[in-house]
Amino acid sequence: MSDFPRWKYALVAIVLVLGIVYALPNVFLPVPAVQITANRNGTVDPALEQKVVDALKQQNIANTGIEIENDHLLASFANADVQKSAADAIKAAVGDDYTVAFNLKSTVPGWLSAIGAKPMPLGLDLQGGVHFLMQVDQSDVIDKQETRYADDIRSLLREKNIRYESVVRNAQRGQGISVVLKSAEDRTAAANAIAAEYPDLVSQDGSATGDRFVLNAVVRPDKLRDLSLNTIRQNLGTLRNRINQLGVSEPIIQQQGDSRIVVELAGVQDTAEAKKLIGATATLEYRAGYGSPQDAADAQRTGIIPPDARLYRERGTNRPILLSKQIIVTGDQLTNANSTTDQQTGRPAVSIELNSAGAKRMLDFTTNNVGKYMGVVYVERVVDTKTVDGKEVRTPKITEEVISYAQIQGVFGKQFQTTGMSSPKEASDLALLLRGGSLAAPVDIVEERVIGPSLGQDNIQKGMRAVMIGLALVLLAAALYYKLFGLVADVALFFNLVILVAVMSAIGVTLTMPGIAGIVLTLGMAIDANVLICERIREELRNGSTPHAAIRAGYDKAWATILDANVTHLIAALALTTMGSGPIKGFGVTLLIGILTSMFTSVTVTHAITALIHGHRKLKTLSV
Numbered sequence: 355m356s357d358f359p360r361w362k363y364a365l366v367a368i369v370l371v372l373g374i375v376y377a378l379p380n381v382f383l384p385v386p387a388v389q390i391t392a393n394r395n396g397t398v399d400p401a402l403e404q405k406v407v408d409a410l411k412q413q414n415i416a417n418t419g420i421e422i423e424n425d426h427l428l429a430s431f432a433n434a435d436v437q438k439s440a441a442d443a444i445k446a447a448v449g450d451d452y453t454v455a456f457n458l459k460s461t462v463p464g465w466l467s468a469i470g471a472k473p474m475p476l477g478l479d480l481q482g483g484v485h486f487l488m489q490v491d492q493s494d495v496i497d498k499q500e501t502r503y504a505d506d507i508r509s510l511l512r513e514k515n516i517r518y519e520s521v522v523r524n525a526q527r528g529q530g531i532s533v534v535l536k537s538a539e540d541r542t543a544a545a546n547a548i549a550a551e552y553p554d555l556v557s558q559d560g561s562a563t564g565d566r567f568v569l570n571a572v573v574r575p576d577k578l579r580d581l582s583l584n585t586i587r588q589n590l591g592t593l594r595n596r597i598n599q600l601g602v603s604e605p606i607i608q609q610q611g612d613s614r615i616v617v618e619l620a621g622v623q624d625t626a627e628a629k630k631l632i633g634a635t636a637t638l639e640y641r642a643g644y645g646s647p648q649d650a651a652d653a654q655r656t657g658i659i660p661p662d663a664r665l666y667r668e669r670g671t672n673r674p675i676l677l678s679k680q681i682i683v684t685g686d687q688l689t690n691a692n693s694t695t696d697q698q699t700g701r702p703a704v705s706i707e708l709n710s711a712g713a714k715r716m717l718d719f720t721t722n723n724v725g726k727y728m729g730v731v732y733v734e735r736v737v738d739t740k741t742v743d744g745k746e747v748r749t750p751k752i753t754e755e756v757i758s759y760a761q762i763q764g765v766f767g768k769q770f771q772t773t774g775m776s777s778p779k780e781a782s783d784l785a786l787l788l789r790g791g792s793l794a795a796p797v798d799i800v801e802e803r804v805i806g807p808s809l810g811q812d813n814i815q816k817g818m819r820a821v822m823i824g825l826a827l828v829l830l831a832a833a834l835y836y837k838l839f840g841l842v843a844d845v846a847l848f849f850n851l852v853i854l855v856a857v858m859s860a861i862g863v864t865l866t867m868p869g870i871a872g873i874v875l876t877l878g879m880a881i882d883a884n885v886l887i888c889e890r891i892r893e894e895l896r897n898g899s900t901p902h903a904a905i906r907a908g909y910d911k912a913w914a915t916i917l918d919a920n921v922t923h924l925i926a927a928l929a930l931t932t933m934g935s936g937p938i939k940g941f942g943v944t945l946l947i948g949i950l951t952s953m954f955t956s957v958t959v960t961h962a963i964t965a966l967i968h969g970h971r972k973l974k975t976l977s978v
Contacts, residue, residue: 358965366962369954370849376856379466379473384458385418386437387430388444396451398427409447415440419459425779430459474859477866477940478606478620486617487610487801494795495585499573503555504531505680507548507571514547516540519566530572532560541567582612585795589615615797620864638685638706638772641677642719643727643759650676666731669755677729677756682719687712693781696773702781703773717767724765730758730772821874828881836888838977842963843884843956850880850955854948868941876948879923883956886912891978901976905968909961916957923949 390406392398403420406429410417415436420429429444431437437456445454462473475481500523508521517536524532535541545557548569554577560568586609593615597605606618644663653659654674666675690707708716719728734753758773829847832840854873858865891908899907927949930942968976 373853373856376471376860377852379462379471382461384460385430386434387428387457387459388441389455389457390427391453409443413443475864477864479867483620485803486799488615488797489800490613491796492582495581516543533569535567541569639731640682641729644676644678650674666756669757675756683712691785693785702778703771704781704785707769713768720765724762729756732757839888842960846955846960850952853951857947866940868937869944872941872944880952880956883916920949920953
């Protein structure tokens with residue numbers, strides 16, 4: 355009689371049911387859709403929905419559904435051709451207050467989504483996605499570095515009690531900082547202090563007239579080269595962090611040439627949302643208030659602004675605000691940012707946490723300036739795209755607004771809140787950008803496009819056809835050669851595929867053509883395990899064992915060989931997963947999961963089915 359325990363039957367049943375449920379979403383294919391998202395002046399409401407419906411009716415474009423989801427409106431269509439025509443019609447109807455982008459609408463039933471079942475994302479070679487080519491603004495790196503050195507030199511001269519008249523950047527970018535001192539002795543002392551404190555600066559004596567002695571400090575060329583290379587590396591790292599926030603699997607992010615970065619995101623069709631997150635350089639600058647509100651109004655009226663101050667506008671009220679040119683801390687000194695709600699006012703806010711350097715600067719500033727004002731400047735760099743004479747012209751535009759201007763009520767340093775956001779979504783978006791990290795230099799998206807599957811639909815169909823034909827031949831051969839035990843192996847092989855797809859879907863593994871190759875290899879190895887079991891059972895029967903004893907001995911003796919073979923495969927798959935990248939990693943992850951699922955289905959599932967068939971019957975022979 356069978357000695358297969360009941361708890362193993364229960365385990366097999368639970369795993370198979372969960373496998374079917376979590377693999378099921380892959381049957382429901384997404385449909386082409388157009389997503390309409392409101393910009394700052396737009397609103398997603400039933401009026402917008404009616405406007406979209408009217409625009410589609412006017413162009414005789416049929417849709418399969420229009421609905422408002424969260425903060426956007428989604429209209430779905432029968433195919434990609436209708437989707438493109440609909441996007442053009444909707445863009446013309448809604449205007450510049452809305453962003454219209456391609457997307458895919460999920461058709462997975464709500465009850466599956468409610469339990470966390472989701473379809474497997476497809477890779478760029480199978481599904482296509484978005485492609486961005488970005489140009490890094492290297493000149494901005496030089497500007498920031500020279501400005502930082504100018505501030506540091508001022509502090510150094512005050513610390514060393516060296517008399518100076520001014521410390522300013524030269525008009526031409528890359529020509530360093532000009533320091534005007536009171537005497538030749540002061541110039542010599544300044545040159546020595548700068549050389550000792552900042553070895554990356556080269557000091558040269560400039561002109562001398564009366565009591566004006568000029569010293570020029572220029573950044574070394576090799577330092578500028580290092581800055582450029584580090585800028586690219588930092589931007590690559592920041593973009594990876596931001597894309598991780600998007601939740602895109604296996605993105606391609608790589609350097610192209612000396613100043614460009616290529617980003618390809620599989621399965622993403624909403625270029626607007628991806629571009630907003632990837633290309634944005636939104637950050638915060640905390641600056642000291644300068645003068646009184648009347649001083650700001652006078653500066654706006656006369657156009658005369660103090661040399662160490664800048665005139666800003668406050669968001670919403672548009673009132674003028676004077677702030678110091680010297681920055682207390684910036685967004686790149688943040689270690690964490692989360693959207694929250696201000697407990698006192700109930701308005702959206704961002705909870706900020708600074709690194710040690712930023713915390714010290716903020717603590718020192720607030721300690722010495724309680725009762726004075728501080729402004730928070732929201733800096734955003736966007737690219738305006740216009741069509742001129744049939745050509746697309748891109749113009750970078752930097753927007754700087756004061757989102758908060760308030761009196762410092764007490765001393766704070768590492769943790770505090772920034773208010774002034776117009777909505778919870780704006781606070782959430784800003785926190786997301788700040789968490790992803792500030793770009794070391796702004797990037798301009800010089801090329802963007804939605805790309806189709808790189809392998810081509812014909813190649814994908816041929817690849818899938820080859821997989822199905824190969825699988826069918828394996829199943830047929832097993833059934834013909836091992837008879838009933840071959841059919842049991844075929845059933846286990848089918849459930850192996852189901853469980854493998856379910857696990858990959860549940861943990862979000864991206865399916866690519868190398869991944870499909872890993873699935874095929876997994877299925878081949880799974881049938882190998884059943885071949886070993888069947889041959890062991892045949893051997894036991896030839897040695898005179900009873901059918902039940904042959905089944906029991908066949909599984910027991912084959913298990914050691916199956917385990918040894920799969921452990922070596924696991925080591926190889928683990929190496930591919932941990933050390934590989936891109937398609938190699940995709941193949942390794944699929945192989946790793948497939949080996950684990952095949953060990954369960956080839957041994958435990960087939961044993962359970964065999965025990966159900968033969969366990970309570972008196973047998974004279976076996977169909978094997």
